[in-house]
Amino acid sequence: MAEQQQQQGEFDCIVVGAGVQGCFTAYQLAKNHQRTLLLEQFLLPHSRGSSHGQTRIIRKAYEQDFYTVMMEECYQLWAQLEKETNTTLFRRTGILVKGPEDDEEFQLFTETLRRNAVPTETLMPDEFQKRLPHMVLRSGEAAVIDTTAGVLYADRALKAAQSYFQSLGGVIKDGEKVLNIQPGSIVTVTTASGEYRAKRLVITAGPWANTLLAHTGLQLPLSVVKINVCYWREKVAGTYGVATRFPCFLQIASDGADYHIYGLPSNEYPGLVKICYHMGSDTEPDRRDRQKDQTDVNILSRFVSIFLPGLEPEPAVVESCLYTVTPDHHFVLDRHPSHSNIIIGAGFSGHGFKFGPIVGKLLCELSLGKVPSYDLSPFKIQRFQGHMKASL
Template structure:
């Protein structure tokens, strides 16, 4: 057992834990980042090469957080000397009179986010190889683009270590003993800290149960790549944008995609939902119906893609009932802080998430109103032992 008492132990070295550790180290806090797998790994939610970054959201509080997030991504890029972002724009398509399309449109206008509305008769001039469905409107969030996910995780960990932070991987946390000094036990060692941040992604429920807390989190699985009939027609090199299709007629939830990049000639198009799984029993669990629904959508709207997936991988979403994150202190132990339930859209926020989790762990007032992310909102759902 190490005799050192850290200022903070962060549990989970995905993007949220890595960014939290990065901010703690920048605030000169002695910090230990614990990870159950040997790094890098592809068993959680932060692996893979790309994620969408955008300001287009229905809710202003996300758009406001993204203002700072873009700045912090640029700062991390500079510090690490690694390119983390490519601007491509984000095409938002959806029923023109639908609630979500209108909310995004008004939020973009209200928040003065550089964006354009594409008129139907000029749509194919701007966006070739896509069929805009009858009744759908189209907007482009010009600030949006692609984040290079694996590189971003590495960059945050690299700067954290350069500032004296310690990463111990291959160390699964199996016990947490709350107190003014929290004791964290892994399979092979025991550590102590004045505060703990839990950023365990799909394993959040398992970790939180060690502290007597249950949250309504569900784990889902998906990711598919689709082959371009003409290589390059939807590629990042040709500046094809990321896209979100709201309310597709083939499925209950949105479908989104990123230009071909990581696998040349293959475009990532996914269902923004998935089949429920256990993070430790996930292999082979993907629901064929989800893949088929995306295939039908592709046949109708992306005629330049082969509507049968070329690559099916797995990545885990951890969703809350309202799809908003959990950023809060533990209701019983104020020095245990929780970042969870990122609901398939948390990557782009991670520099800001890391900043607020760091503030909470240092006992400071967070820079943002965290009421949309509070644990209290689950009171009806929560089956807590507390």
Template sequence: MKMAAAGEPHSSLYDTIVVGAGIQGSFTAYHLAKRGRETLLLEQFPLPHSRGSSHGQSRIIRRAYPQEHYAQMMAESYRLWEQLGAEAGAPLYRQTGLLVLGADTNPEFQRCCQTLVQHRVPGELFTAESLPGRFPGIRPHDGEAAVSDRTAGVLYADRALRTVQDEFRRCGGALHDGQKVTDIKPGVVVTVTTTAGVYRAKSLVITAGPWANKLLAPLRLQLPLQTLRINVCYWKEKVPGAYGVSAHFPCFMAICAPHHIYGLPSNEYPGLMKICYHSGSPADPEERDRPPEASALPDIERLRDFVSKYLPGVVPEPAVVEHCMYTNTPDEDFVLDRHPEFSNIIIGAGFSGHGFKLAPVVGKLLSQLSMGEEPSYALEPFRIRRFPAPPPAAP
């Protein structure tokens, strides 16, 4: 296969160019290269980097979803994660199980229970009385219940991202990092200009995370995406390891209003549990490194309150706070679709803080769209047309 080194002009035509080497773009490129398509993956920052949404050591993988479409896609996603780990000879996740905790009358909690039963996922239902017998570290409240998903666990996120990029290259793909895409000219052949060169391809996939709308603006498309700066908080165990993977403590997702709180057993930082709020403060991705004002931290206050009420063995003060970006759609469903005007431009965006575990299937679907194939799942929940048309621009 003919390949140009980074920065060298590539005279021939790529089958597909993928913009953005986060987990979604990297999986898309991997599937394309595995199918023998000549593929170029472009990334604005030198890799690895921590400015988007795919960095960090851990992400939850789970089958427990209130929406049937994700629960269904997860069956294949687990297989593809397994396959990638086997290809690379490195395990990419650790099974820890997950507890969904909520009021037993909460509709979202009930939908999670239903999908678990429907898909025959091994697990158990606990009442507020029976849960502490099994997991003494959690103190549920009256009227609450928990359901476990035994298949769930922790994905080793940084390792997974590096692995999928390595496998993409091993299949003949070209990855050029440190090259920002500055211009896209649509057409039967799409022309992509970066800070280092000009490339041409028969199709283009845009997986630019929180930068999606910046790339789409010159293509006359704006999606209703909100970019949020998320505090990733780690909390000290009073007895090191009590909430750890070796003590078989599970991940958890507490259905709280207005946003969920979730946690992962201590592992990446010994003695520290990762416990986060499923929302953050609106921020432009270019400004994400700027510390927020103290008044903009209601999430940490909510987390302190949760930790002191539910997790008696954890110190209710974050010991480490890192950052990451969410790109949310109004309904928190992804965007997986063609550009409405340019059918060879495919968009994967709006992963709304829950896209990592699904990246193997998302990448497959985006690769299918870019090859003009019938996608292997119904894409209705992910279409751009589900959003109301924006009001016409003022004259």
């Protein structure tokens, strides 16, 4: 019976978008015995959205308690997927949070770490020099390591979540762009290949969120920015690798930079270290490659030449990725204001990957009408009142 319904395009739930958030939402729905269809516009895997690439940082270090608190369970959910799929998805390296000691933002990080009893290591200047001889700590700067942090293997994680979802009977249809959504007690979703119906819909379309939401009469204040993903060559191979215990890092308030600079130990490309600026230039998701602005690369070159003298100050490899940014840089995890069976996960503002498993759990809970496991008030659509364009 269930199989027949699936063949007729009928599901309990449809998830649109197979980035990290859609994959984990589909995985959670299938675990909750929902017949789930995951639709993706591109053939998988692809590199046109926000979730591609080999690595992401995972950390508890945040300015706000609500993120740090969710990460506690999130680490367990990552470990669970590792076990379920017999795959290594996480490597612990710690993350160095570094910035001017009297900077308000730096203090927010250290206070959140302390309040939530996150294991840390504070590096005084002489210890810093011994531990990280190839990184500069300027006078007036302080440094703390969140020792729980590390690297997530991103591409591998998506593959693991997708294959576990399929092993639970979930259906993935890639290369099927959603062209229309007809809200209602049964939602109808149209692609070039057919029509699908479900009691519930989850939209996790990353940079294309507003294109899809337009079919439902809603527009969120999201901006899409292109990030130049820069890899910097070591002058001496191995200087910034995990073998030398080089951690991930987050530099706060570097000269001429309004946003953080972050980096990961050398990993995906031998001898190259990934270091990016936490903001890019406005674009549209289907015109990403036309955005040629290099402002972020210039900020990074200056940072590398001052703080990481063991790297060549010109990027050796530059790739592209997209952020979908909300005005307050917090996520959107909410019900559609006019259609309660449509759930939205959007605006992950360049820091959503590490939360994938918990976002999946929360979107699944919202979709099933359960009380969410965490207070979702920071993520409500209502906070944008005044920023939003008219509904239908």
